[in-house]
Amino acid sequence: MKIKGLFTTLFAVAILFATSQVQAQHKIAYFDLNYVMSKLPAAKQAQASLQTFQKQLQERVQQESAVVERKYEELATKAQNPANLTDSERQKLQMDLQSIQLEAQSIQERAEKEFNEKQAKTLEPIYKNIEDTIRVIAEEKGYDYVLRIEAILFEKPENNISDLVLSKLGN
Numbered sequence: 001m002k003i004k005g006l007f008t009t010l011f012a013v014a015i016l017f018a019t020s021q022v023q024a025q026h027k028i029a030y031f032d033l034n035y036v037m038s039k040l041p042a043a044k045q046a047q048a049s050l051q052t053f054q055k056q057l058q059e060r061v062q063q064e065s066a067v068v069e070r071k072y073e074e075l076a077t078k079a080q081n082p083a084n085l086t087d088s089e090r091q092k093l094q095m096d097l098q099s100i101q102l103e104a105q106s107i108q109e110r111a112e113k114e115f116n117e118k119q120a121k122t123l124e125p126i127y128k129n130i131e132d133t134i135r136v137i138a139e140e141k142g143y144d145y146v147l148r149i150e151a152i153l154f155e156k157p158e159n160n161i162s163d164l165v166l167s168k169l170g171n
Contacts, residue, residue: 026145028143029141029145029147029159030146030148030149030152030155030160030161031134031146031162031165032148033130033148035162036162039166040169042126046122046126049122050115050119053115053118054115057115058111061107061111068100068104068107072097072100072101072104075093075097078093079093129169130165133165133169134146134165136168137161141161146161
């Protein structure tokens with residue numbers, strides 16, 4: 001009985017030792033992308049540029065939408081007097097109204113797509129630079145994993161490399 005209890009205890013200690021050895025083999029760090037982006041001059045400049053572009057897009061969408069809305073109102077007014085229209089004119093009018101509604105949707109969708117493409121093109125080099133810097137730091141410091149802070153439930157401040165990333169980027 002005592003041998004069995006001793007064996008169980010030794011087995012449990014061996015498992016705990018092996019587990020702690022496995023955990024000790026991985027060095028993990030994390031960084032805060034939002035914090036890094038808020039401190040980078042290039043990111044601030046990119047955000048300002050994107051805001052200007054977005055305002056220009058909004059103005060263009062409003063202008064194009066106003067034109068489409070006027071067309072729609074003209075056709076809707078004609079549709080209110082169906083007695084003056086032949087069947088083919090009514091059908092054409094209905095098709096034109098649907099076409100204008102689709103055009104209005106298309107204006108907004110094109111603007112959103114254009115903004116998303118511009119945003120990706122503008123921010124991609126900044127993200128790549130940050131990623132390359134993180135790789136260099138990970139190799140220099142021997143980190144096996146670098147996680148974004150948003151994916152972490154608990155973190156030790158000493159494992160945060162955000163300021164190190166910023167200093168490597170020249171900030």
